[in-house]
Amino acid sequence: xxxxxxxxxxxxxxxxxxxxxxxxxxxxxxxxxxxxxxxxxxxxxxxxxxxxxxxxxxxxxxxxxxxxxxxxxxxxxxxxxxxxxxxxxxxxxxxxxxxxxxxxxxxxxxxxxxxxxxxxxxxxxxxxxxxxxxxxxxxxxxxxxxxxxxxxxxxxxxxxxxxxxxxxxxxxxxxxxxxxxxxxxxxxxxxxxxxxxxxxxxxxxxxxxxxxxxxxxxxxxxxxxxxxxxxxxxxxxxxxxxxxxxxxxxxxxxxxxxxxxxxxxxxxxxxxxxxxxxxxxxxxxxxxxxxxxxxxxxxxxxxxxxxxxxxxxxxxxxxxxxxxxxxxxxxxxxxxxxxxxxxxxxxxxxxxxxxxxxxxxxxxxxxxxxxxxxxxxxxxxxxxxxxxxxxxxxxxxxxxxxxxxxxxxxxxxxxxxxxxxxxxxxxxxxxxxxxxxxxxxxxxxxxxxxxxxxxxxxxxxxxxxxxxxxxxxxxxxxxxxxxxxxxxxxxxxxxxxxxxxxxxxxxxxxxxxxxxxxxxxxxxxxxxxxxxxxxxxxxxxxxxxxxxxxxxxxxxxxxxxxxxxxxxxxxxxxxxxxxxxxxxxxxxxxxxxxxxxxxxxxxxxxxxxxxxxxxxxxxxxxxxxxxxxxxxxxxxxxxxxxxxxxxxxxxxxxxxxxxxxxxxxxxxxxxxxxxxxxxxxxxxxxxxxxxxxxxxxxxxxxxxxxxxxxxxxxxxxxxxxxxxxxxxxxxxxxxxxxxxxxxxxxxxxxxxxxxxxxxxxxxxxxxxxxxxxxxxxxxxxxxxxxxxxxxxxxxx
Numbered sequence: 001x002x003x004x005x006x007x008x009x010x011x012x013x014x015x016x017x018x019x020x021x022x023x024x025x026x027x028x029x030x031x032x033x034x035x036x037x038x039x040x041x042x043x044x045x046x047x048x049x050x051x052x053x054x055x056x057x058x059x060x061x062x063x064x065x066x067x068x069x070x071x072x073x074x075x076x077x078x079x080x081x082x083x084x085x086x087x088x089x090x091x092x093x094x095x096x097x098x099x100x101x102x103x104x105x106x107x108x109x110x111x112x113x114x115x116x117x118x119x120x121x122x123x124x125x126x127x128x129x130x131x132x133x134x135x136x137x138x139x140x141x142x143x144x145x146x147x148x149x150x151x152x153x154x155x156x157x158x159x160x161x162x163x164x165x166x167x168x169x170x171x172x173x174x175x176x177x178x179x180x181x182x183x184x185x186x187x188x189x190x191x192x193x194x195x196x197x198x199x200x201x202x203x204x205x206x207x208x209x210x211x212x213x214x215x216x217x218x219x220x221x222x223x224x225x226x227x228x229x230x231x232x233x234x235x236x237x238x239x240x241x242x243x244x245x246x247x248x249x250x251x252x253x254x255x256x257x258x259x260x261x262x263x264x265x266x267x268x269x270x271x272x273x274x275x276x277x278x279x280x281x282x283x284x285x286x287x288x289x290x291x292x293x294x295x296x297x298x299x300x301x302x303x304x305x306x307x308x309x310x311x312x313x314x315x316x317x318x319x320x321x322x323x324x325x326x327x328x329x330x331x332x333x334x335x336x337x338x339x340x341x342x343x344x345x346x347x348x349x350x351x352x353x354x355x356x357x358x359x360x361x362x363x364x365x366x367x368x369x370x371x372x373x374x375x376x377x378x379x380x381x382x383x384x385x386x387x388x389x390x391x392x393x394x395x396x397x398x399x400x401x402x403x404x405x406x407x408x409x410x411x412x413x414x415x416x417x418x419x420x421x422x423x424x425x426x427x428x429x430x431x432x433x434x435x436x437x438x439x440x441x442x443x444x445x446x447x448x449x450x451x452x453x454x455x456x457x458x459x460x461x462x463x464x465x466x467x468x469x470x471x472x473x474x475x476x477x478x479x480x481x482x483x484x485x486x487x488x489x490x491x492x493x494x495x496x497x498x499x500x501x502x503x504x505x506x507x508x509x510x511x512x513x514x515x516x517x518x519x520x521x522x523x524x525x526x527x528x529x530x531x532x533x534x535x536x537x538x539x540x541x542x543x544x545x546x547x548x549x550x551x552x553x554x555x556x557x558x559x560x561x562x563x564x565x566x567x568x569x570x571x572x573x574x575x576x577x578x579x580x581x582x583x584x585x586x587x588x589x590x591x592x593x594x595x596x597x598x599x600x601x602x603x604x605x606x607x608x609x610x611x612x613x614x615x616x617x618x619x620x621x622x623x624x625x626x627x628x629x630x631x632x633x634x635x636x637x638x639x640x641x642x643x644x645x646x647x648x649x650x651x652x653x654x655x656x657x658x659x660x661x662x663x664x665x666x667x668x669x670x671x672x673x674x675x676x677x678x679x680x681x682x683x684x685x686x687x688x689x690x691x692x693x694x695x696x697x698x699x700x701x702x703x704x705x706x707x708x709x710x711x712x713x714x715x716x717x718x719x720x721x722x723x724x725x726x727x728x729x730x731x732x733x734x735x736x737x738x739x740x741x742x743x744x745x746x747x748x749x750x751x752x753x754x755x756x757x758x759x760x761x762x763x764x765x766x767x768x769x770x771x772x773x774x775x776x777x778x779x780x781x782x783x784x785x786x787x788x789x790x791x792x793x794x795x796x
Contacts, residue, residue, distance in 0.1 A: 001038070001091030001109065005048060006075065011063040013077055015086060016040070016048030020109070022091055023050060026064035026079035027220075031233050032095065034084075036217040038111030038124055043215040053218065055191055056445040057477035059239045082223050095186070097223040103186035104179065104221060105129040107207065111215070118348045118421065118431050119438060124217045128188070128208040130201040134181040135610055136208065137227070137600065138508035139198070140174025140476075141486060143167060145613040146501050146598050148177070148200050155196045157444050157473045158425040159399035162490045162522045165498045171397060171473045171487045173444040174509045175210075178230050183605030187222030187230035189237070193445045193475060195424075213440060227508070227601050228593055235510035235592020239480035243589040244513055246718030247317055248390065248468045248483070249581055250279025250691045251571050252544035253555065259286045260300040261307045267555065268314050272689065274557050274564065277571045279690045281311065282392055282546070283320040291358035292327045294334055294379050308387030315690030317389030319468070324367060324396050324450055327359035334379065338365055343372045346433040347406050348421065353432055355400040364398055367449035368434045368442040376450065377457025384461045390468030391454055393482065396447040397473045399426050447473035448481075455481035464720050470542070476509065479592075483513035483542050491520030491554075496533050497628040500596075501613040503540065507594030512585065514596070515542030524552045527563035528630060528669065534570035535672040536626040539618050541585065541595050543574055566670055572687035573650055573672075579683040579713060582694050584619050586714040595619060603640035608662075612638045621680025621704075622647075627667040635673065637665045643678035645704045645760050650674060650684065653760055653780065676704045678761065681711025681729045694718040695751040699787075701729065705761035708732040709740065716748060723748040731792075738762065738794040750787050757783040762794065769793040 001020035006013065013024040019042070023035040041047040067078040075086040085094045095104040108127040113120055130136075135147040143165055144151050155173035163170055175190040175198065190196060194214035201208055210217065222233045253271065258264055264281055271278040287304075289295040296304055308318050326335050326344075338344050344352045345364040354361045366372050380391065405420045421431035432439035451471050458467035469482035478484060486502055489495045499516040506514045518540075519525035519533040534556070537543045547554040556567035584595035593601075597617040599609035615625035615637055623644060625637035639659040646654030648671045657663055657675070665673035676682065681703045685696045695715050703709060711729035716722065725746035731739045738759065754772070759781040768774045770792040771783040781794065 003075070003086075003088040003091065006068075006070065008068050010065055013066055013068050013075075014048065014050075015075065015088070015091070017091070020091060020111075021048050021050055022086065024066070024077050024084060024086075026066060026082070027058070027060050027062050028233060028236055029064060029079075030081035030223040030229070031237060032077075032079065032082050032084055032221045034093070034219045034221065036109055036124065036126060036219065037215065038109050038217070039113050039122070039215055042113045043122065053216070055218075056193055056448055056475060057191055057238045059477070059480070060237045082221070095221045097186075097225065101184060103184070103223060104188065109217070113215070119440065122213060122215050124212045124215060126210045126217045126219065130206055130208050131181060134179055136177050136179055136200050137598070138177040138505050140176065140509045140511070141170050141172035141484070141502055141506055143170075143498060144501065145611070146504060146600065147610050150200065150202050152199045152202050153197065155198075155444060156424060157397040157427075157447065157475075159395065159397050159427070161488045163487060164490075165494050172475070172478070172484065172506070174474075174476045174506070174511070176234060176476060176509050178227050178508055180227065180600065180604055185224035185227040185230045185604055187234055189220040189222070189234060189476065191218040191220060191476070192216065194441050195443065227604055228591075231508055231510060231593055232591050235479075238477045238510065240510065240590065240592045241479040241512045241588050242466065243586050244483065245466045245468055246578070246582060246691045246694045247279045249541070249578060249585065250543075251277050251574060252280040252282070252542070253278060254282035254284065254544055254546040255553070256284040256547070256549040257286070258284065261302070264307060264318070265310065268311060268316050270555060270557060272314060274568070275689075276556060276568055277575050277687065277689050278316055280317045280319055280389070282544075283318060285321055285323065285358055287320060290327065292329065292332060292334070293323050293325070294382070304388075305386045312387065318387070319390040319392050319470070320383065320388055321392045321394050322454075323357065323394055324398055324446075325355070325357040325359055325362040325364055325400070328354060328361040328363050335363065338363070338375075341375070343369075343375060345428060345439070348431040348433060349406050350433075351406060353428065354404040355428070356402045357395055357400055361404065362400070364400070364428065366434045367446055367453060368437065369449075373449050373453030374457070377453035380454060380457050381461055384458070390470070393447065393450055393454065393469060393471040396450050396471060397425075397427055397443075398446050400428055401426055403429060445475045447471055448475045448478055451478060451481035466719055466721075479509075479511045479513075483515070484511050485514065485542060485544065486516045488521045488548070489517050491523035491525040491529060493529060493628065493630050495520055496529070496536060497614055499536070500616055500628075503596050504598045504613075504616060507596055508598070510592035510594070512588035512592070512594035513541045514594070515540040515544055517546040518544060519554060521546055521548045522551060525554060527559035530554065530556065530559055531563055531566045531570070531669060532627055534567050536628065538570050538574045538577065538672070539596060539616070539624050541581065562669075569649075569670070575687040575691075576650060576684045578691065579685050579694070579696055579699065580619065583683065583712055583714045587712070599623075599638070599640055606640050608638050609640050621677045621682055623675040623677065625665055625673045627672070633666070633668045635665055635667050636662055637673060638662050639675065643704075643706065644675035645678070647674045647676045648672065656761060676702065676760070678704050679706035679708050679710060679732070680704050681709055683711065683713045691718060693751075695748060697751045699752060699755045701755065701757040703729075703740070703757060703759045705733050705738055705759055707734070725750075736796045738792075740792040742790055752787045755785050755787050755789070757785060757792070759783070759794070762796070764796045765794055767795040
């Protein structure tokens with residue numbers, strides 16, 4: 001782009017040439033928006049002005065002031081924390097932070113338009129320099145290791161059954177990554193809902209090349225310097241996840257194949273009789289009447305409200321599946337209303353598009369339109385009244401097994417066009433019409449609209465409770481509304497291992513509430529795989545056992561002993577961990593930082609940490625290296641800088657290991673290797689059969705003594721929007737004396753009178769001040785303190 005005009009406003013710069021436009025603005029400190037329109041003169045009507053553009057993802061509405069200077073062929077733009085230098089001859093640019101470090105460089109921008117029927121073919125391309133050694137993390141729900149350099153991805157939500165370690169695309173499209181070079185992080189987000197692709201230095205090792213099938217490239221650039229800074233700014237731009245209800249963090253059970261109410265009663269009874277914790281059971285599509293969403297099969301589920309009450313008496317919530325496709329059935333009120341209101345997706349020719357999913361024939365509500373989202377949200381009303389606690393959005397890519405063609409129309413050459421244009425995957429054709437938009441543009445945000453309609457309606461229908469939604473498909477911003485699971489995986493060890501970088505990739509995009517089907521949706525796990533997956537899933541934010549119809553049952557007791565006892569131990573460990581998990585989910589609601597994190601989040605300059613894709617941090621202080629391969633009783637783990645206390649299974653403690661090295665961890669079948677960082681303080685409670693509230697009646701602090709100690713605990717009723725309490729522990733060891741201080745904010749009354757504190761890493765204890773009682777044995781100091789304690793001093 002040869003710049004011929006520069007239009008400067010206080011909050012926006014527009015550079016334009018004969019064909020192209022580049023707009024620059026700053027929505028947030030440390031963030032620049034670059035709206036590239038390389039073929040503006042060919043697709044627009046007001047060139048060089050750009051038309052208004054709706055973002056499905058961006059919620060930040062701020063505008064930061066810009067300072068613009070021109071020096072020959074260079075245009076320099078400065079905003080708070082960032083700057084951009086644009087080459088006025090080529091339209092390429094350099095992105096810098098406040099210290100003047102070059103974070104990113106655009107080396108090429110181009111585009112093209114080819115007239116065609118029924119849609120013109122559009123492409124917009126942008127290439128970024130890929131310096132040697134730079135790592136590219138994230139990209140949402142994608143396969144591969146943490147560092148995606150040398151890979152190629154397509155962003156087109158796709159129903160894949162089953163997916164494998166090299167499958168792409170998958171169900172979610174989140175075109176955002178974190179770049180990391182020499183310990184300094186930056187970020188890039190392509191805010192385009194169109195089908196897009198990225199080549200991450202594969203075809204050309206010196207370039208990260210993006211291609212959108214739309215007319216623009218709407219890019220956001222994020223300064224660091226830490227990965228957490230980048231993710232935090234991305235979350236501020238696209239929205240932070242809400243704090244979920246506590247019960248949704250408990251154990252969940254599901255199966256496509258629970259065919260009636262007695263099956264639901266049976267699985268709850270199966271858990272309770274065996275002493276297994278459980279908080280939630282899902283109802284799959286068999287509850288529907290003829291696969292009509294928003295209906296009940298009266299023979300299979302004669303009294304849904306009564307079933308919900310029975311489950312609640314056992315501490316269990318019910319969550320039904322909701323698919324977007326509507327059965328085309330004359331006289332059915334939901335279909336008739338959607339048709340009458342013109343809420344359905346249409347063919348290019350104009351008639352209502354007809355396809356097949358579970359219902360046949362099926363039509364599709366246009367959930368990209370706000371009025372349809374509000375209507376769809378209102379359909380939850382009856383299910384809420386029946387006592388359904390949450391909703392499970394599935395088949396929402398949208399999935400469509402087949403599309404019924406129409407006869408096509410005559411083209412300019414007097415030949416009939418194809419009745420249905422190109423269909424990529426099991427979905428709707430590119431040229432299907434969503435109001436005034438084409439499916440090619442809005443396919444990736446269909447599920448986002450579905451979740452938005454449901455979430456906002458649930459806030460109105462049940463204002464005293466927090467919504468719980470679980471979705472398979474989504475786009476950037478899905479974290480505002482829903483938890484995410486990674487779809488139809490298989491009962492293979494490779495899927496257990498690859499679940500970790502997939503969940504960490506989602507977490508880097510602020511999608512904090514995530515999980516995968518345990519121990520695999522398709523196939524048959526053996527007892528060893530079940531146990532290892534449950535040990536790993538203890539630390540998934542969403543812990544759900546799920547299996548497909550036609551596969552063997554996979555509830556924890558199906559494998560006999562010793563696997564049942566080991567599964568019970570994993571579930572009890574999950575419930576012990578809930579105070580820390582709940583606190584981390586609260587932290588995510590404030591910062592966008594997910595509980596399950598790559599080691600690079602805390603050790604960005606550590607090259608070895610980049611390769612540790614089969615282990616993770618749980619918050620800042622726990623490092624987990626689960627055994628994810630068959631037959632292994634030991635595993636190699638990497639500990640980043642610092643001192644780490646062996647704490648396998650959150651039970652017995654072992655040696656303190658210095659970081660910056662690989663260690664061999666013991667991992668017999670009853671053990672998940674865990675370490676506690678020096679300075680970490682983690683809160684645990686007692687196991688229970690189900691959750692009650694997050695105002696913990698029993699609380700244990702586990703502290704690894706160090707020069708600086710920090711811990712955090714968030715408590716409230718576990719649901720709703722009432723009073724809360726945030727407790728902060730600070731202190732450390734100075735001159736051999738350990739001092740801990742506790743402070744709190746919030747008006748939530750305490751549910752306990754006493755707490756236990758276990759301190760590790762002290763060599764001797766002579767005197768303790770501030771505790772009711774203490775005991776020092778085998779290197780562990782156990783303290784009994786009043787729940788309102790404020791200070792402890794431990795002298796050696």
